[in-house]
Amino acid sequence: MLNFVLMGAGRIGKMHAQNIFLHPNCNLSFVYDVNQESATDLANKYNSKVASSAEEAISSKETDVVFIASATPTHINFITKAAQSGKAIFCEKPSEFDIEKVNQCLKEVKNYDVPIQIGFNRRFDNSHRKVKLAKENGEIGELEMVIISSRDPEPPGLDYLKVAGGFFRDTTIHDFDLSRFILGEDQIVEVTAYGSQLISQECKDLGDHDTAMFIMKSQKGVLIHINNSRRAVYGYDQRVEVFGSKGMMISNNQSVTSVEKFDDKSTYAKDPIHFFFIERYDQAYKDQLDAFVKIVINKEKPSVTFEDGRNALILANAAYESFETGKSVRVDYK
Amino acid sequence: MLNFVLMGAGRIGKMHAQNIFLHPNCNLSFVYDVNQESATDLANKYNSKVASSAEEAISSKETDVVFIASATPTHINFITKAAQSGKAIFCEKPSEFDIEKVNQCLKEVKNYDVPIQIGFNRRFDNSHRKVKLAKENGEIGELEMVIISSRDPEPPGLDYLKVAGGFFRDTTIHDFDLSRFILGEDQIVEVTAYGSQLISQECKDLGDHDTAMFIMKSQKGVLIHINNSRRAVYGYDQRVEVFGSKGMMISNNQSVTSVEKFDDKSTYAKDPIHFFFIERYDQAYKDQLDAFVKIVINKEKPSVTFEDGRNALILANAAYESFETGKSVRVDYK
């Protein structure tokens, strides 16, 4: 039984708490949140203790795993402390917006032999995995193009936007990682980014984007397109298309039911797709936790590493450079 | 170039006239209709002559083909005369409602070596054919079940209903024939019919049905289900499903466009399907004519014979017997 400290009792923290609680090998021992009330509510729900301080919970002898689902600016600090305490670490994406801090942290944690897994949950979605596998096992032949459509159902509030690090680092970072996941060994070497302000006045006020498109190119010449929006009224649009010399595979959207309606206006009409990530990636979040638990128990290496988090951030930063200069940017992973 | 006499200038006659006109091996030489005005309009449109009498047109030396698309009660008479004149014959389904008359006519026309093709257009639909082929070539393994959903977009008017011979003989007859087409050598031996009056007051007044379901069984034990309605508000619903030991194949409905709509109410919504048979079976009607022209020119046997028309009528009659007696009826093809 692994004892978990959960950092963060917000929306995503709540979901993780439930998954930890239900997992046969996990015990939620501590919940920490700057908002004591949120921490208390969540701890009570799952028979956990409220941590009076992050440090106390992290360093507790009882603790096996530090599970970080707090605000992004706290991530690096918690990762470092957890590593120093010799705990296994799971950290929600993005690990941090400042590449310098990431580099420093990376250097520091290398001194401690602890597993660190980054929360790129989409890698664990059964449908996206199947598409990745089709590339791996040659089912679609040589990979030539990847097209990712990734759109949120509605823009976040101003408070979130202010600290979210910008559209490319907060949202597209998932798609950068998914692109890397699909490409495998073949590295992305070039990025072009376009951004627009078409939806949210608050985004505009902050100088942030709500609509964006990207093209990337890999070492082998594979072309990757990503498009993002902060508002798809039909739900959380999540599609991944891989195209190669032997065919194409699409991980398409998922409706809540399998009902199709026919009337005098339309036919084969399905329900709106899942509203947002918690519903859409339910299976992925559970399998992500399960994979993490297995690597901790079996002392293996995580499949999604801190370096993966760093590389996705590097792509986001290159995208910003492209947007600002109007140029295609060569990606420097050093 | 084959010279055609078209009997009947109504809705379906008009469609056939156009197809005959556009076919490279056909010439529409005469149009006949009891309504002289209709005949004249159609003849003018395609540079044909108006036949002053059916007899004149049929017996004209110039005439190669008598194409019968007039009201059902006229069919047997026109078939007989055309056969006596040695002309090739195409006759719209159903050939006649009275099995005695059909038997007599069959006896008579056997004296004349002329090709007679019955207008079971659905046999020529590319999708239905593919399903039939899948059964033939073993792609679905041994056939076990057939399910046909066949629904009109709206009930016909009272005038039509009065002379249409009843729902099973006018509408289901297509599905009886399609079932026979799919089964091939394996004969239908048993029929059960259910009818309901749920939609049309006019149907009810005439003692006719507007909703019906059937089960049939073949010699080999294959079970066949047909369901019919006189009103599907989403369009002309035409689905054929074959199920066997190796899988299933469905000939599904067809939208006018390939557009899919996503909004806050529904997703993947397509347009209504084709309104009715003229739109839905456009390709089938053209290929049906083409197949007929080929067998006439090459002096071959039609793939859809007068006997096929008779057998479908026998099934319809058995269905009425089942409905009236509340019993499963053994089919007697003699």
Place this chain on the structure above:
Amino acid sequence: MLNFVLMGAGRIGKMHAQNIFLHPNCNLSFVYDVNQESATDLANKYNSKVASSAEEAISSKETDVVFIASATPTHINFITKAAQSGKAIFCEKPSEFDIEKVNQCLKEVKNYDVPIQIGFNRRFDNSHRKVKLAKENGEIGELEMVIISSRDPEPPGLDYLKVAGGFFRDTTIHDFDLSRFILGEDQIVEVTAYGSQLISQECKDLGDHDTAMFIMKSQKGVLIHINNSRRAVYGYDQRVEVFGSKGMMISNNQSVTSVEKFDDKSTYAKDPIHFFFIERYDQAYKDQLDAFVKIVINKEKPSVTFEDGRNALILANAAYESFETGKSVRVDYK
């Protein structure tokens, strides 16, 4: 917290055990099975006790709920005992094959005011529910036809077949209940059944069917079709179609992923659908338990009653009468 006794530790018992274990208001206190080893294994997995006898577990003061997932012949006995002990009862379908025993039991349990819910799990499937709701709320207008396709992925073994009560009572019973669920107040009054032996030599040897079709008619004239097979190689085929004056709604099949494949042979190809009921109705089984727990806690009436189980059995019996007599059978619910 409700204390459950689980009767039966077979395939479906195992699934129920897990759901009971995970439900926040449930405690699995006893497991009983004639096979002591199975009972012990399951009890160990979920920290339950093994009941040395059914009676002991049922009558234990601790016990709140008797959950019956044992072989069908044991159901009536367990139901009766549980009722006499004043316990809430959940019983897997079918409750019993012999209508006399059902009637007797019904009479007996009426003396005890305990809730009895029958395990017609499909009523709790989100997609089927949506179709039922569309009928209820008028979204499809006046109901005119219902079409249920319900096919197992593979035939059961001989041991199961011998005690399963026949295809109509074991398998179609779900579809009879689903038909009743959709129809609501409107009662089924007439049944016709066709059966065939096309797949399984073991079925044939036992005189059982592996392929079947049904038509039923309701008081209001609604026509219902059911088709069943013991083997659909593409998975557990579960489709429900309701058709009415304003349109149609189909609860279609569900693939494990939302992946679509395109190659030189086919396009838009999805994965096989769920293998069987445990995967396909995962959500339904969980919601069924949850609904049952709520009615027990709130002392309400179950939405799926013992009478529902009896009525489905009456339809199955009428179907057998139709098959044997070759007639449409009037249903007698008395």
Place this chain on the structure above:
Amino acid sequence: MLNFVLMGAGRIGKMHAQNIFLHPNCNLSFVYDVNQESATDLANKYNSKVASSAEEAISSKETDVVFIASATPTHINFITKAAQSGKAIFCEKPSEFDIEKVNQCLKEVKNYDVPIQIGFNRRFDNSHRKVKLAKENGEIGELEMVIISSRDPEPPGLDYLKVAGGFFRDTTIHDFDLSRFILGEDQIVEVTAYGSQLISQECKDLGDHDTAMFIMKSQKGVLIHINNSRRAVYGYDQRVEVFGSKGMMISNNQSVTSVEKFDDKSTYAKDPIHFFFIERYDQAYKDQLDAFVKIVINKEKPSVTFEDGRNALILANAAYESFETGKSVRVDYK
């Protein structure tokens, strides 16, 4: 009746010849091709004359329309001559690769008041039109993104590649035009292009691309993505997606049949989509001709003008500039 001169008796010329022949208001009076044999074959098939020279046919008094479907380098010359002869002109895309020649021609033809329509056939496809209309009538709200996937089934031969003007000018030009068609008044102002050589050795040898991606931005900030490939093994992939504040509409691919196959490997599998443009855009080519005939007869302005051809070429040229400089290029329409 309009008398047509058809310039070019190649693959696309043959298709146009048939459409002209079948159109009730058109007469194919002359066929011209540098390859006399091709011209003769086609002329014989449709009872036309073979033009001994392009000039003779164009300037003939009899000629109403010059329909140009010959090799691209001949287009400007034929347009100019036809304009000077006062004939109505239909010209296949692209009108010419050299923008200087296009500009000069544009200047010249302005002296003659003749209608010139460019063959951007996709504008006339019913599904693409519906998507355009959804943007026009506000059905998808404010337009925010357009995504066009446009892939050929197989690369052309070396001979064609040598004179085709490059991937962006030969193939993407359709997608540039389609983007402009959808945007309407809102002008494309910025272009980024990526190209890859992944498929065809012949393309590589010629320095041409076989895989390409584009992002464009409009005046209003709408983002447009195009992806192209010279080889989709599943057929001619033609998808257009428009995304806006009220939803999304996709013009999806079209199979030859509506058949869906289910076996132990896959479910809902459709046939390969249409092989190539002649099959896929059959309806569009016919309606394109019909629209042209109407504007000629009614002396109206074409909906697809010579300027549209020029603007698409300008976008292709900007794309090449982007590819060569690695920069986002501002489009200059002057």
